[in-house]
Structures are given as C-alpha cells and as structure tokens.
Amino acid sequence: MPHVEPFEDRTVDPPVRGFVIHPEEANGEGLVLTHGAGSNSRAPMLVALSEAFAEGGYTVLRVDLPFRQARSFGPPRPGDAARDREGLRQAVEAIRKLVR
Known part of the structure; x- marks a missing residue:
C-alpha cells in the first residue's frame, strides 16, 4: 500500500504544497498531479489517480x-x-529531486 505524507517546499517561490505518495516498490519514475480550477489537491479523483500510479511504482506529487x-x-x-505556471514548474523540479 502506498504511503502518503504532506509535502511543502517553502524554499522556492511560489512554494510547492501538497502530498507525496510513495509506492511500496518504486520504479524510479515520478509524476506531478494537480487540480482543475474549482478543486484542490484533496479532490477524490486526484487521490484515486495518485494511489493508482503509486500502486504501479510511481512516486506521485499531488499539489495545489x-x-x-x-x-x-x-x-x-x-x-x-x-505564477501558477511557475508553481507547476517548481513542482516538477521537486518530484525530480524526490525520485533521484
């Protein structure tokens, strides 16, 4: 079962906030998932997607x-x-560091 923990990197601007989902057996790959305009990183669909990818070995960063x-x-x-595009870029950099 994947392990979920809060994630925050305030050393970058804008900060990256959300959750990192660690798979039981990592495949060395990662991805970032984010919400649509009316939602947030706790949206049930994003939670389900992040768990499904983690079951496949991916480390997932689910961010606001x-x-x-x-x-x-x-x-x-x-x-x-x-600013939102920069936040997404920072999230991609964060997942790269997490799967090294």
Whole structure:
C-alpha cells in the first residue's frame, strides 16, 4: 500500500504544497498531479489517480497550484497564470529531486 505524507517546499517561490505518495516498490519514475480550477489537491479523483500510479511504482506529487494556496475557493485569476505556471514548474523540479 502506498504511503502518503504532506509535502511543502517553502524554499522556492511560489512554494510547492501538497502530498507525496510513495509506492511500496518504486520504479524510479515520478509524476506531478494537480487540480482543475474549482478543486484542490484533496479532490477524490486526484487521490484515486495518485494511489493508482503509486500502486504501479510511481512516486506521485499531488499539489495545489499557487492560486489555490492563496485562496481556498473560487477560480484562478487570469493575471495569476504566470505564477501558477511557475508553481507547476517548481513542482516538477521537486518530484525530480524526490525520485533521484
């Protein structure tokens, strides 16, 4: 059974926050999953997907985009799109470090 733990990296801007799902037997690969505009990293579909990928040996980083970290509800603001893209880039860097 995969092991889930909170994840936070505040050394980058924007910070990366969410959950890392460690497989029982890692295959050396990882991926980042994030939510849609009306959701967050705890969405049931993302939880199920992250568990399924972890069962296949993938380390999964399930994250909240910066707009969701700033506000617990509501859609993203178009003016924040660049920050959200940077947050996703930082999440990809984080998963790379986790699967080394």
